[in-house]
Amino acid sequence: MIFQRLRETVEDAKSREIQQLKLERVFVEAIVEALESRGAEHAQMKARFDGMKRTSRQYIEGLTVAQTEYDRELKARRDAEAEVTRLRVLLSGQAARLTALSGDSRRQEVRQQISKELNDSLSGLEQNLSRLKVERDVTLAEVEELSATKSSNNASPDVGTVALGRSLTKRLDNIRNQYQKDLIPLTQQRETLTREIAELKAVRDVFLEETSVLNARNEELAQLSAVYTRRMDTVHESPLKDDDNSNRASFDKSRGQFQSTTPLAPSLSSSTSGSSTVYDETIDPRFFRAPKTDVDLHTPAKGKFMKWPGSKVKDVVSPSPGTETSKGKAHLEHNFQQLSVLRFTRCDHCGDKMWGSQLRCTICSTSIHVRCIANVHIPCTQQLHNIREEPQHIPPSMFGRDLVEQVRADSKDEDRQIPVIVEKCIDAVEAIALDYEGIYRKTGGSGQSKAITQLFERGDYSSFNLRDTDRFNDICSVTSVLKTYFRSLPVPLLTFDLHDQFVSAVAIKDLALKQKSLLELVNQLPDEHYYTLRHLMLHLHRVRECCEKNLMTARNLGVVFGPTLMRSRDPGAEFSDMAGKALFIEWLIENAPQAFNENNLS
Structure with missing residues (x-):
């Protein structure tokens, strides 16, 4: 309305050719307010336009990033499809190869079956041929003798019959000798094949035994690992106790003690019997076994060990436990058990190597020769350790438990x-x-x-x-x-x-x-x-x-x-x-x- 009124005033002044116009103050103020409002609207619209430009720029940048990601994903998808196609081709090749192998194996089996049938029929034919040859030779001998003695039979029948019988007997003996000579190489070949079969069976038994030993060794190592792990956990969790005997522990002996803390299930045969030794404090300290400072293992019960095939269970004959104790001596009994261990160890008494049958104490794990049992002076340090402190029992292992x-x-x-x-x-x-x-x-x-x-x-x-x-x-x-x-x-x-x-x-x-x-x-x-x-x-x-x-x-x-x-x-x-x-x-x-x-x- 203000701009329309101002326009009308200007047109009226033009029509009257008036150079100057007179406007009311209120009208001019209204014009100024209208201009200011238009300026504010313009600034607001400009701000909105700038915001829209920024938003549009951000959208364009986002679309560019999305396009880049899309191109990357599309390329990855194409690469994956190409890899899948390649794998499918490889799989088809493998399937074809497996099919060919299975077909070859089937054909091989069919050929073996046919070969077996042909060998059987050939053996039967050879037997029939041998029988026919014998009958042919006998028949020919009879015909020759009959033709040779035909004239003599007319003159003296009795003499001709006797001569015919002798001649036939001689011919049959010659045929038998000939066949016996033919049978000699065949018999030798049969004996050679029998020896080869026996050798192959022996080799097979050796391989089976070695495989069994390896399996037993693997199970033994697994059980040893479980026991060592359980002992380490118990050592970390349980408080360490001071022990007088720990100051005298020998590094050389602790190695043997640590290696023999548990029965070896797959390769040992069990029979437990008590034996005793006398611990003399005056014996050279190098024979002392270091006492265990962590935990005590359970004494293995009878039947805990699995019997190795071919080993025999024997009762261990031990020295009499009736040795009297005196000042400076403590009567400590070993609980020896006869085992058959399929690995080299050393005797804790004489230091020589041991293989196969040996004796091991189920309390302190001392291992000795069977011949050394009467001369053992090594104390059962596990019992000595139990005397000085209360035992701390490890729960039986879950792995290997019934x-x-x-x-x-x-x-x-x-x-x-x-x-x-x-x-x-x-x-x-x-x-x-x-x-x-x-x-x-x-x-x-x-x-x-x-x-x-x-x-x-x-x-x-x-x-x-x-x-x-x-x-x-x-x-x-x-x-x-x-x-x-x-x-x-x-x-x-x-x-x-x-x-x-x-x-x-x-x-x-x-x-x-x-x-x-x-x-x-x-x-x-x-x-x-x-x-x-x-x-x-x-x-x-x-x-x-x-x-x-x-x-x-x-x-x-x-x-x-x-x-x-x-x-x-x-x-x-x-x-x-x-x-x-x-x-x-x-x-x-x-x-x-x-x-x-x-x-x-x-």
Whole structure:
């Protein structure tokens, strides 16, 4: 309105050709206010325009960054697709190669079968040919004699008959001598083959024995490692006590004592008997054994050692413990046990090397020759140590302990049928790793496996959670600990008593009879073994259901757990029973829901 009125005034002045205009003060003030408001609006619009320009610039920069990221992701995706294509080509090549190998193996088997059949038929034909040759020679001899004596028969029949009989007998003797000469090289070849077979059997037995020794050595080292770890933990946790005998500890003897703190399960045969020695304080101090300053180990009970095949259990004849004590002497008894150790050690009495049969004190771990038992003057320092301080017992190791005993130890105030270690490991795998590629096939790191083993050995199960991926970031270490536990059981989960029956039953061709036999054998397991097996097999069945992601089929799991859950008392049968073990575990995994339903619970 103000600008319209001003415009009208200007046009009126133009029309009247007036150079000067008179405006009211109020009108001029209104004009000034309008101009100021227009200026303010202009400034505000300019500020908004600048803000929009800045925002637009930021959007453009963001779009540029997004375009760069998109291009990078697109390039990475194309690279990944190219890598996938390359891997698919490699996989196709490997599959074709495996198919060719399997085809070659099948063709080889068919050729071997055909060759065997041809050899059998050829042997039969050769026997028939030999028989026909004999008949031919005899017939020819008869014909020749008949033709030669035909004329003489007409003159004197009796003389001709006698001559014919003698001639035939002579011809048959010649034929027999000829065949005997032919049989001599054949007999020599048979004897040579028999000797070669015997030598091959001896070589096979040697290889089996060496393999058994190596397996025993591995288990021995695993048990020693567990014991040393448990002792180190106890040393760090328990307060150190002063002992007068610790000042006299010998470094040379402490080495032998530390190496002999535990029985060696797979390679020792057990028979414990008491023997005694007299500790004389006047004996040279170099024969003293350094007392242990940390903890005392349990005295191994009878039957703790596993019998090595071929070793005989003998009672140790020890000197009479009736030696009288006098001033300056303390009567300390050794508890020697005869063992068969398949590694070189040294006698703590004479210092000579020992191999095989030896005596070891189950209290102080002194090792001596059998011939040195009557001359031992080494004191049983473990008992001396026990006299001066109260014993601190280490709880028995979980690894190598009987499954039934472990379940009872874990039960405490609750009803339990499965060891805690099995439940916690399986729970962790099912929570975070059912789709982990190669689960139970891959081996975990030794450091974290050792840490988890130590946590279970302490017995405080509530102090850690294997689901904690920040603390336990290697699930393969959890599975390695679980497999090590089953492998170290003195009586395997599928017991020694039923091993041969399991292997025989899994080879039955009739599926119905096979299933019935296996279910009956599974139900014969002890309760703790049965429920632990049930829990494990149902878990492995769930792992198998995710085989498209984790690539662990029932067959793969059977190969992994077959030697772990089943063992034979005869080490020589481990290789021959390998296929049967894997097939039985595979059958259990595939049929776990049916084999372990409520109707089959004992």
